[in-house]
Amino acid sequence: MTRRTVRIAMNGVTGRMGYRQHLVRSLLAIREEGGLELEDGTILWPEPVLVGRRAPALRAIAERHGLEHWTTDLDAALADPSVEIYFDAQVTAARAAALRRAVAAGKHLYCEKPTAASLQAALEIARLAQDAGVRTGVVQDKIFLPGLRKLKRLVDGGFFGRILSVRGEFGYWVFEGDWQSAQRPSWNYRAEDGGGITMDMFPHWEYVLHELFGRITTVQALTATHLPQRWDEYGKPYAATADDAVYGVFQLDGGVVAQINSSWAVRVHRDELVEFQVDGEHGSAVAGLRDCRVQHRATTPKPVWNPDLPSTEPFRQQWQEVPGNGEFDNAFKAQWELFLRHVVLDEPWRWDLLAGARGVQLAELGLRSSAEGRRLDVPELTL
Ligand SMILES: NC(=O)c1ccc[n+]([C@@H]2O[C@H](COP(=O)([O-])OP(=O)(O)OC[C@H]3O[C@@H](n4cnc5c(N)ncnc54)[C@H](O)[C@@H]3O)[C@@H](O)[C@H]2O)c1
Numbered sequence: 001m002t003r004r005t006v007r008i009a010m011n012g013v014t015g016r017m018g019y020r021q022h023l024v025r026s027l028l029a030i031r032e033e034g035g036l037e038l039e040d041g042t043i044l045w046p047e048p049v050l051v052g053r054r055a056p057a058l059r060a061i062a063e064r065h066g067l068e069h070w071t072t073d074l075d076a077a078l079a080d081p082s083v084e085i086y087f088d089a090q091v092t093a094a095r096a097a098a099l100r101r102a103v104a105a106g107k108h109l110y111c112e113k114p115t116a117a118s119l120q121a122a123l124e125i126a127r128l129a130q131d132a133g134v135r136t137g138v139v140q141d142k143i144f145l146p147g148l149r150k151l152k153r154l155v156d157g158g159f160f161g162r163i164l165s166v167r168g169e170f171g172y173w174v175f176e177g178d179w180q181s182a183q184r185p186s187w188n189y190r191a192e193d194g195g196g197i198t199m200d201m202f203p204h205w206e207y208v209l210h211e212l213f214g215r216i217t218t219v220q221a222l223t224a225t226h227l228p229q230r231w232d233e234y235g236k237p238y239a240a241t242a243d244d245a246v247y248g249v250f251q252l253d254g255g256v257v258a259q260i261n262s263s264w265a266v267r268v269h270r271d272e273l274v275e276f277q278v279d280g281e282h283g284s285a286v287a288g289l290r291d292c293r294v295q296h297r298a299t300t301p302k303p304v305w306n307p308d309l310p311s312t313e314p315f316r317q318q319w320q321e322v323p324g325n326g327e328f329d330n331a332f333k334a335q336w337e338l339f340l341r342h343v344v345l346d347e348p349w350r351w352d353l354l355a356g357a358r359g360v361q362l363a364e365l366g367l368r369s370s371a372e373g374r375r376l377d378v379p380e381l382t383l
Helices: 016-032 055-065 074-079 092-104 119-132 146-156 197-212 331-345 353-372
Strands: 003-011 043-051 083-088 108-111 136-138 163-171 216-224 229-231 237-239 245-252 257-263 274-280 283-287 292-296
Touching: 003 016, 003 074, 003 331, 016 043, 016 055, 016 331, 043 055, 043 074, 043 331, 074 083, 074 092, 083 092, 092 108, 092 119, 108 331, 119 353, 136 331, 136 353, 146 197, 146 274, 146 283, 146 292, 163 197, 197 216, 197 245, 197 257, 197 353, 216 353, 245 353
Parallel strands: 003 043, 003 083, 083 108, 108 136, 163 257
Antiparallel strands: 163 274, 216 245, 229 237, 245 257, 274 283, 283 292
């Protein structure tokens, strides 16, 4: 049995996503399973090199997980020829500069979304990577979630007939930070630090809609900052300068109309933190992160509008659960495994930095649509 070690410089591992999803739930989980076994028996063994700004935090993570390699010197990590991949889960505002350094050092790139804070920077990095001949990837975790995989199965199986519309509802209450601490980092609420829900969530909606229903051709959005003041990690009040809600309407190639509300200032009266309802001629579905329910045209009730009488239909009970029919791994881990196979085996892969740039483009156009009060075309991107 041969072991093929892949050394990965991981920047931003002290953060929420970098630590929990990418280090612990993805790469360390692969190691706990004995590595990623390839068809010829080779074991792919990810070897993280932790990179960050704060030595004590990195040392603590390394010790907690028995990892040998960590450094506060990004250039030194990039100069190490045994490091093949640079991974970035830093705050969004820090990403582009680090990716540029990594591509100059000839590393393959994998990173969180958004890939940059502007479309121009996102395209520039994608082009630099293409010219350097390195492989690139962007996290598009939502399509690897059980609920959305079930939904994709319904689309692929022709359950809906002609799909008419998609309505998405995403969000939850993010505490202001005064009388209860906020459950998201404060930079998310400051435009000057790369925050804002449009830049955070539109990259997700771009690939979810694109992969399941068709490329987005127009966007119309209205952003809001519902809570203008919040309290940071140290209990200090600050002005929330970024959007904390965005209400978007999208037209898709093929005629589907999608509408997605995203908000950090909404209380949940749903089964999951995000839900998408898809209505088609032959049937409808409601998918969340994990679950998916369907209603076929043959089992669709015929309600009659009459507000004078209490509703007689048990609407929620008239849906049927879509079975898993298999195990679903952690979404981030599933995508990591495909990226590692892409790097080592040259397997096909479509979630590259051009795909990442499409997400940034949609966010940028969404913000512009809101500022200008009009619907905007979403031009197709090429490198
Ligand atoms: N795929 C997803 O579902 C998902 C979810 C949340 C966040 N994200 C993305 O992941 C990235 C990180 O988000 P997070 O919620 O983990 O953030 P976080 O604040 O928890 O972590 C940020 C990381 O960046 C580091 N960092 C580097 N330069 C910094 C600076 N100048 N100021 C502050 N921190 C700095 C921090 O030390 C930390 O390791 C963001 O780009 C965000 O858009 C993705």
